[in-house]
Amino acid sequence: MSEAPRTVVVMGVSGTGKTSVATPLARKLGWTFLEGDDLHPDQNVAKMSAQIPLTDEDRWPWLRAIGAAILTEHAAGRSVVVTCSSLRRAYRDVLREADPEIVFVHLTGKPGIIMSRMASREHFMKPAMLQSQLDTLEPPAADERHVTVDISASRAEVNEAVTEKLAELETATGQHATP
Template identity: 60%
Template sequence: MKPEASIPATTSIVVMGVSGSGKTSVAQELSRQLGWEYIEGDDLHPEVNVAKMAAGSPLGDEDRWPWLRRVAEVIGEHAAAGRSVVLTCSALRRAYRDLLREDNPSVWFAHVQVSEGVLAERLGKRQGHYMPPSLLDSQLATLEPLGEDEPGGVIPGDGPLEQTVADLLADLRRERGVAAS
């Protein structure tokens, strides 16, 4: 565990990964167990981004930057108010994660990592989501692994939700002193 002085007063857990990795399910269950607010990062996308993805077009950096700035702003608002939060955000590239944690020491990334076969299966079963399975390849190509110098951990997400959340809570307890209520 890191020295007490280095642990921020609040923690903003950014549950990250590609579409179909289980970010939302993990974040919702984590939020429930911690008793913290949950925010679906996709809800912060501008309508133009949602329309573009729904049409099967991958987002480019010019599409992502305004959305990521909004996510970072929400993180900052919660930290300034002294509230810890769990939110989802694909955060696929290091540059995106750098923006999220710029001026936000509360950020801790939980990269839910899932095999391509499981991702394809999950996306094939998904209904009512604007992100079509056809965009998975572009997300996998964009994904940059969490660096050793980035706050957070890589959590296996192929197994049961309960195990994924338990693994995540163990990492949080070890690195941030955060425990479920």
């Protein structure tokens, strides 16, 4: 009997390297990669490009679209690694509706490191928007299946830490976090 499809969401404020962590993680696991930013409605991208913070009303359709994409992949028998800021518990709760066993990988770092990363990339989310994300952030609580990884190390070290912490979570809980 095959195992049920699973979901790992790589979360954190903009600039923490969600895509840089999620892409190799999905490849390593042999899972489908979903870029959450690709599922933003055009009006959200326009607001963020204009340096206007999103409201909850802006985020709900986006989060539901990510949940629907997860369900589509699961219906096809595929596990997924998803990027999504998932800044508040309420946002993570929407994603948990798609997969109650979802695991969050929370990428954290000092604001200066994040700001420098944001300044060196082409993205609709500009460095000036970082503070609004930090103000919104509610780190995962103890009752949420998650691991936290600091991004101050090299990309390779961060990616290795994510893999190790997911394996530790699986061992500690007896529940699958990764294959």
